[in-house]
Amino acid sequence: MRCFMPGVAFVPALLVTWSSASFIIPYVVAVLAGHIDPFVPYISDTGTKPPESGIFGFMINISSVLGVATMYIRYLIVEKQNGSSHFISSSFNILSLCIGLMGCAGMAIVATFQELSVPSVHDIGALVAFASGVVYITLQSIISYKSCPQWNTYLACHIRMAISVISCIAVIPMIVFASQISMTKIHWIANEKDYVYHFVSAVCEWIVAFGFIFFFFTFIRDFQTFGYSSSS
Numbered sequence: 001m002r003c004f005m006p007g008v009a010f011v012p013a014l015l016v017t018w019s020s021a022s023f024i025i026p027y028v029v030a031v032l033a034g035h036i037d038p039f040v041p042y043i044s045d046t047g048t049k050p051p052e053s054g055i056f057g058f059m060i061n062i063s064s065v066l067g068v069a070t071m072y073i074r075y076l077i078v079e080k081q082n083g084s085s086h087f088i089s090s091s092f093n094i095l096s097l098c099i100g101l102m103g104c105a106g107m108a109i110v111a112t113f114q115e116l117s118v119p120s121v122h123d124i125g126a127l128v129a130f131a132s133g134v135v136y137i138t139l140q141s142i143i144s145y146k147s148c149p150q151w152n153t154y155l156a157c158h159i160r161m162a163i164s165v166i167s168c169i170a171v172i173p174m175i176v177f178a179s180q181i182s183m184t185k186i187h188w189i190a191n192e193k194d195y196v197y198h199f200v201s202a203v204c205e206w207i208v209a210f211g212f213i214f215f216f217f218t219f220i221r222d223f224q225t226f227g228y229s230s231s232s
Helices: 010-032 043-047 052-085 090-112 119-146 154-179 195-217 219-223
Strands: none
Touching (some): 010 043, 043 052, 043 195, 052 219, 119 195, 195 219
């Protein structure tokens, strides 16, 4: 991938590809094994039983590492651009990086502590991952607008902000409705207690998760102009 992608664009490209596979592959395996219902499960439901639990944990942990790499390179890119343009304070850039790294730590917790094994720790990790994630992409959208039009196109800024707004809107019912569910289970029946809460929160969870993926996809063009020697 490095050979046909200039700069370090392969890093967010790999993050997007790997993370998408991290959600899809365990889901397919879990459905084929009959371990989950195919209609809108929680993402974590796809990694509760072997063999998909091993796949889920491994792939999500790799995604968290790729997330750290992408966010750190993004931090370096903004610092380099800011050095010549001075469009935002360096502390704002550092704050965005720190919040993003918190989200990656939350992903690692989700991957390590499975939903049915240690639910309280798993839920804390998921909360940190999603909440930090939406804050990170919102801050990055603000940075993008601040650096426009010299370092970003208005179209890219609008797309990033649209994804951020949708993710922010979706994460609220995701958390609120999930907190109303009185039981931890995988198989749901449409007319049983708390099913509506489960359905709404699960739909919102998938929206936010793929919102992150689409957001990082927009980084690829920015990373094309940043080489290994650019950080020096």
